Amino acid sequence: QVQLVESGGGLVQAGGSLTLSCADSGRTFSSYAMGWFRQAPGKEREFVAAISGSGSTTYYADSVKGRFTIYRDNAKNTVYLQMYSLKPEDTAVYYCGRRPKYGSTSTRYEDYDYWGQGTQVTVSS
Numbered sequence: 571q572v573q574l575v576e577s578g579g580g581l582v583q584a585g586g587s588l589t590l591s592c593a594d595s596g597r598t599f600s601s602y603a604m605g606w607f608r609q610a611p612g613k614e615r616e617f618v619a620a621i622s623g624s625g626s627t628t629y630y631a632d633s634v635k636g637r638f639t640i641y642r643d644n645a646k647n648t649v650y651l652q653m654y655s656l657k658p659e660d661t662a663v664y665y666c667g668r669r670p671k672y673g674s675t676s677t678r679y680e681d682y683d684y685w686g687q688g689t690q691v692t693v694s695s
Contacts, residue, residue, distance in 0.1 A: 572596060572684045574666050579689030586693070587654040592666030592686055599647040600624065603669040606640060606651045607679050608662035608691075615665065617677045619651060627675055634660075656693045663688040 573595040582588050592604070605620035619640035620629045628640050637656075642649040649666065667682035669675075676682070 572668070574668060574684055574686035576664065576666050576686040576689040579664060579691045581692045581694060582656055584656060584658055584693055584695050586656050587652070588656065588691060589653065590651040590664055590666075590689060590691070592649045592651075594647045594649075594668065596647065598671070599642075600644040601671050603673055603675045604642065604649040605667045605669070605676065605682060606649075606664060607667060607682075608660075608664045609688075610662040615679050617679065618664070620675045620677060621649060622675050623672075629675055629677055631677075653691075656691075658693045658695045661691060661693050663690050 575593045578590040600623045603622050606618040607615045608618050609615040617631050621640045621642055625642045637654055639652040665688045666686040668684040670683050
């Protein structure tokens with residue numbers, strides 16, 4: 571059974587930093603492009619960042635570009651989201667998603683087949 575487990579969420583002051591982790595239970599982690607999405611109450615899940623299986627290609631939403639960094643450690647089956655200069659509007663549940671095997675990077679949540687349970691990020695003003 572595929573399992574994606576997010577961790578690292580919490581409460582942080584505006585302007586602060588936080589790093590999220592997503593651990594994959596699979597044995598061929600490098601074959602999967604990964605992504606981070608977030609969802610605030612009453613709103614649709616929105617794209618945050620995506621990364622190719624090798625880590626050589628990344629995409630970012632305009633709202634987080636220059637503040638967030640996505641990277642992965644395939645030896646640890648883990649993808650990370652480093653967040654800095656956090657704003658109250660970044661408050662949301664953050665989800666890690668996995669694309670089908672050998673799939674390319676995507677900014678569309680419909681293209682992701684598996685999701686973690688999410689981790690809450692709250693930025694106070």
